[in-house]
Amino acid sequence: MPNFIDRRLNPKDKSLGNRQRFLKRAREELKRVIKDQVKSDRIIDVDAAHGVPMPTDGATEPTFQPSRGSGERNYVLPGNKEFSAGDRLPKPEAGGGGGGKGRPGTGESDDDFQFILSREEVLDLFFEDLELPDMVKLSLKETVTFKPRRAGFATAGTPTNINVGRTMRNSFGRRLALHRPKEKELIAIADEIAQLEAEPEVSAKDRLRLKELRSELERIEKKRRRIPYVDPVDIRFNRFEQQPLPNANAVMFCLMDVSASMGEREKDLAKRFFVLLHLFLKRRYERIDIVFIRHTDEAREVDEETFFYSTQSGGTIVSTALEEMIRIVEDRYPSQIWNIYAAQASDGDNIIGDSEHCAALLREKLTKLCQYYAYVEIIDERETEIFGSTDNGTALWRAYRTVDGEKSNFQMTRIAKPADIYPVFRRLFARQPATRTRK
Amino acid sequence: MARRATSGLLFQGSDWNFATLSRAYDAIEQVALEEMGLSVYPNQLEIITSEQMLDAYSSVGMPLMYQHWSFGKRFAYEEHHYRKGHRGLAYELVINSNPCITYLMEENTMAMQALVTAHAAFGHNHFFKNNYLFRQWTDAGAILSYMDFAKKYVMKCEERHGNAAVEAILDSAHALMDQGVFRYRRPPRLSSEKVRERARERLEYEEQTYSDLWRTLPQVAENRDPAEAERDASERKKVLNLPEENLLYFLEKHSLILEPWQRELLRIVRVIAQYFYPQRQTKVMNEGCATFVHYTIINRLYDQGRIGEGHMLELLQSHSNVVFQPDFDDRRYPGINPYALGFAMMQDIQRIATEPTAEDRDWFPSFAGNGDWMETLRDAWANHRDESFILQYLSPAVMRRFRLFHLQDRSSDRFVEVASIHDERGYSAVRSALANSYDVGANQPDIQVMDVDLLGDRQLRLQHNVKRGILLDEGSRDATLRHIRHLWGYEVSLAGVDAQTGRTVYECSTAKKPE
Numbered sequence: 001m002p003n004f005i006d007r008r009l010n011p012k013d014k015s016l017g018n019r020q021r022f023l024k025r026a027r028e029e030l031k032r033v034i035k036d037q038v039k040s041d042r043i044i045d046v047d048a049a050h051g052v053p054m055p056t057d058g059a060t061e062p063t064f065q066p067s068r069g070s071g072e073r074n075y076v077l078p079g080n081k082e083f084s085a086g087d088r089l090p091k092p093e094a095g096g097g098g099g100g101k102g103r104p105g106t107g108e109s110d111d112d113f114q115f116i117l118s119r120e121e122v123l124d125l126f127f128e129d130l131e132l133p134d135m136v137k138l139s140l141k142e143t144v145t146f147k148p149r150r151a152g153f154a155t156a157g158t159p160t161n162i163n164v165g166r167t168m169r170n171s172f173g174r175r176l177a178l179h180r181p182k183e184k185e186l187i188a189i190a191d192e193i194a195q196l197e198a199e200p201e202v203s204a205k206d207r208l209r210l211k212e213l214r215s216e217l218e219r220i221e222k223k224r225r226r227i228p229y230v231d232p233v234d235i236r237f238n239r240f241e242q243q244p245l246p247n248a249n250a251v252m253f254c255l256m257d258v259s260a261s262m263g264e265r266e267k268d269l270a271k272r273f274f275v276l277l278h279l280f281l282k283r284r285y286e287r288i289d290i291v292f293i294r295h296t297d298e299a300r301e302v303d304e305e306t307f308f309y310s311t312q313s314g315g316t317i318v319s320t321a322l323e324e325m326i327r328i329v330e331d332r333y334p335s336q337i338w339n340i341y342a343a344q345a346s347d348g349d350n351i352i353g354d355s356e357h358c359a360a361l362l363r364e365k366l367t368k369l370c371q372y373y374a375y376v377e378i379i380d381e382r383e384t385e386i387f388g389s390t391d392n393g394t395a396l397w398r399a400y401r402t403v404d405g406e407k408s409n410f411q412m413t414r415i416a417k418p419a420d421i422y423p424v425f426r427r428l429f430a431r432q433p434a435t436r437t438r439k
Numbered sequence: 440m441a442r443r444a445t446s447g448l449l450f451q452g453s454d455w456n457f458a459t460l461s462r463a464y465d466a467i468e469q470v471a472l473e474e475m476g477l478s479v480y481p482n483q484l485e486i487i488t489s490e491q492m493l494d495a496y497s498s499v500g501m502p503l504m505y506q507h508w509s510f511g512k513r514f515a516y517e518e519h520h521y522r523k524g525h526r527g528l529a530y531e532l533v534i535n536s537n538p539c540i541t542y543l544m545e546e547n548t549m550a551m552q553a554l555v556t557a558h559a560a561f562g563h564n565h566f567f568k569n570n571y572l573f574r575q576w577t578d579a580g581a582i583l584s585y586m587d588f589a590k591k592y593v594m595k596c597e598e599r600h601g602n603a604a605v606e607a608i609l610d611s612a613h614a615l616m617d618q619g620v621f622r623y624r625r626p627p628r629l630s631s632e633k634v635r636e637r638a639r640e641r642l643e644y645e646e647q648t649y650s651d652l653w654r655t656l657p658q659v660a661e662n663r664d665p666a667e668a669e670r671d672a673s674e675r676k677k678v679l680n681l682p683e684e685n686l687l688y689f690l691e692k693h694s695l696i697l698e699p700w701q702r703e704l705l706r707i708v709r710v711i712a713q714y715f716y717p718q719r720q721t722k723v724m725n726e727g728c729a730t731f732v733h734y735t736i737i738n739r740l741y742d743q744g745r746i747g748e749g750h751m752l753e754l755l756q757s758h759s760n761v762v763f764q765p766d767f768d769d770r771r772y773p774g775i776n777p778y779a780l781g782f783a784m785m786q787d788i789q790r791i792a793t794e795p796t797a798e799d800r801d802w803f804p805s806f807a808g809n810g811d812w813m814e815t816l817r818d819a820w821a822n823h824r825d826e827s828f829i830l831q832y833l834s835p836a837v838m839r840r841f842r843l844f845h846l847q848d849r850s851s852d853r854f855v856e857v858a859s860i861h862d863e864r865g866y867s868a869v870r871s872a873l874a875n876s877y878d879v880g881a882n883q884p885d886i887q888v889m890d891v892d893l894l895g896d897r898q899l900r901l902q903h904n905v906k907r908g909i910l911l912d913e914g915s916r917d918a919t920l921r922h923i924r925h926l927w928g929y930e931v932s933l934a935g936v937d938a939q940t941g942r943t944v945y946e947c948s949t950a951k952k953p954e
Contacts, residue, residue, distance in 0.1 A: 002468075005484070008488050062918035066911060070850050072907045076843055076846075079768065085860055116519065
């Protein structure tokens with residue numbers, strides 16, 4: 001009879017430690033690969049498991065290996081069909097494998113080896129050195145939700161908070177120290193008095209004794225009254241302190257122009273940016289609400305599906321979206337409770353005269369309500385050269401430009417192609433807000 | 440076979456439970472021990488999940504292993520291929536230990552569990568216990584406690600010296616694993632736990648009582664002349680036991696910079712390399728033996744009416760998958776399948792022993808027709824490794840069946856030449872060429888420590904004996920040399936010397952870039 005052992009219930013992930021060591025080792029390379037992948041075309045996929053090629057730089061294990069193209073080798077192979085001794089065959093092309101050559105080296109099979117990173121690992125690498133701007137963290141500390149937390153004992157408080165254990169401990173100590181007569185003594189004396197009184201014949205000695213006992217009883221009873229069982233000085237209350245909690249609620253407003261001038265390309269770029277922002281915020285906050293507002297010449301709050309996919313046409317009045325946002329904030333997201341983020345994407349077109357109104361709204365209201373407001377202008381690739389990073393541009397750009405100088409929680413930037421998005425995103429959320437380029 | 444009863448089946452259906460496992464084990468054991476005369480370590484069968492099997496894969500099949508990133512890399516690699524369906528997991532994994540541990544996958548059907556039990560718990564187990572290489576080079580009784588020690592020791596080092604420091608040493612040691620075995624002399628036995636414990640205590644005592652004063656004693660002034668230097672060199676070689684083929688052993692004992700704990704780490708890696716060395720030399724025999732044993736046992740059980748026909752079909756299908764050998768021009772050709780070659784040769788030995796042809800009598804006079812095939816096989820399993828086994832037992836019949844041919848590839852020629860094929864003139868040549876290709880010692884680069892000038896520049900001189908003009912891949916060579924330098928502490932040079940002519944083919948060093 002052999003020894004059977006059922007190992008199936010043993011703890012899993014025995015090799016998790018090894019995996020983490022490996023990831024740490026290959027960290028730099030994996031980071032680069034993921035960024036390349038995301039930059040190329042697949043920002044939407046960030047939020048998923050990733051296959052990346054096996055890292056080679058940090059993770060090689062060199063040994064002494066015979067080089068391929070030297071010396072004389074002998075192979076014995078099965079399955080001869082037509083060869084006889086002395087036949088000469090042309091050498092297969094290098095790396096041709098298959099015919100004639102021996103077993104393929106392990107190097108070949110490594111090439112197509114994809115290494116799967118989980119969603120958490122991807123996001124860790126992806127957002128590694130990004131941080132919410134510092135000023136946001138400051139305002140997080142000022143937030144006003146409190147949670148009571150036990151903090152020692154107090155001599156004053158409401159009766160519901162009496163700590164019985166503590167109170168009784170104090171009372172017991174006090175009674176001991178002041179020699180409060182015990183109930184047992186009292187009963188003993190009372191019994192003796194009763195016994196003496198019950199006797200029919202009372203001798204003189206007994207009478208004296210009875211008198212002594214009575215005065216003793218009176219003394220004890222007086223003392224017991226003087227030293228109460230529980231005194232107000234004994235009483236202790238549980239003390240609670242109000243502990244401020246960082247506000248962990250955030251809401252993100254996505255504002256997008258869906259007027260006729262925004263084509264598929266522009267919308268796609270805007271969407272990628274929003275997705276990235278969403279992912280990033282999701283990692284920083286326990287709970288995050290997203291509000292989608294799209295606008296043409298009027299603004300409306302819509303669901304995600306409509307926001308990204310349905311089309312609409314019409315003129316463009318940007319300020320309607322800003323007003324809608326202000327309305328929703330006042331309605332549902334009071335700024336002292338919520339961290340408010342907003343990102344606006346547009347191609348910069350606006351009805352004449354509205355841009356100044358937008359800038360005013362932004363300056364007066366929105367930058368005060370929001371932790372952070374980012375404006376992303378999607379431009380044609382050909383325009384990149386013309387505008388570059390100058391102040392020239394659409395009316396909206398020029399108007400916003402004035403706000404940019406004043407408010408530190410407002411950022412604006414331009415995107416022309418998918419590859420721009422990630423760098424722009426990094427610039428907006430780089431750990432040092434001071435490094436922000438202002439050309 | 441007509442008498443076959445249908446009631447004595449060991450199991451029905453494909454689900455297994457511990458009762459059927461145990462019943463099948465007992466029946467298999469009876470055939471294995473009583474009819475085949477196998478001799479095995481006590482068995483311990485462990486049921487594991489596929490994930491645990493992947494775990495076991497990545498830690499080189501040991502149930503206990505220290506932590507290192509390279510195992511994480513291997514795990515990712517195995518997992519990838521498994522998830523993609525490129526390759527299935529092994530049905531079992533067996534560890535050369537006493538008691539012999541066999542892992543059975545929970546996904547296996549009952550019939551497969553029986554096959555696997557016969558294959559691993561008796562085939563491999565018998566081989567581990569009886570083959571001379573394993574008996575001489577490994578200590579099945581001590582390996583599990585040693586691995587336990589190794590795991591804890593590495594963990595302790597990580598706590599005391601940090602992960603990075605430990606990783607650096609292990610990286611370098613892993614690079615030299617192939618050069619970390621004794622090939623020619625017999626290895627010292629794994630010392631018992633008690634002896635190692637004593638050595639460690641001594642080490643700790645030395646650390647505690649270390650006195651810096653000794654370092655300040657004045658050194659004896661050296662006056663040297665060339666003759667004396669010459670004498671010194673030969674003296675030194677004698678003291679250091681040079682040349683030394685086991686680089687890890689040499690570095691562990693003589694490195695100038697390593698701390699005691701770092702030496703212990705090298706020792707752990709070296710012991711593990713040595714433990715696996717016999718397995719690398721006996722792939723064909725080990726798998727052949729296990730396959731032959733399971734094939735014989737399940738057929739016997741079928742004849743006894745203890746395995747049903749449906750299950751037998753399942754087992755035969757699985758068996759023929761295992762021993763499938765694609766031709767060299769087949770897309771699936773991965774090299775010669777050790778299961779196929781080993782099984783074919785052992786079946787052939789059985790045939791030669793019982794019904795030999797005239798040709799067999801010519802080739803194998805010692806056992807052709809002796810009738811006792813089991814004894815012949817047991818003898819072969821006990822006393823050979825792949826190279827010698829093929830050299831002695833590969834018969835023309837098997838060569839014809841596999842249609843083996845021998846190809847010669849010289850780097851100077853623009854063609855490869857068919858040197859010999861499976862015909863009367865070629866049998867011997869094909870056989871010895873095949874045997875040579877299984878000689879692990881001969882096919883690995885032969886690199887030895889030649890000299891070291893401890894009083895001078897302390898350069899470590901290595902020599903690569905270049906056989907048949909096969910050089911080393913330069914990239915990995917230089918990277919490996921850097922690892923040696925890391926362990927040695929001073930410059931390391933490597934000279935390639937042609938084994939036949941004695942001419943120096945190349946030289947390189949960590950001190951300067953090789954040209």
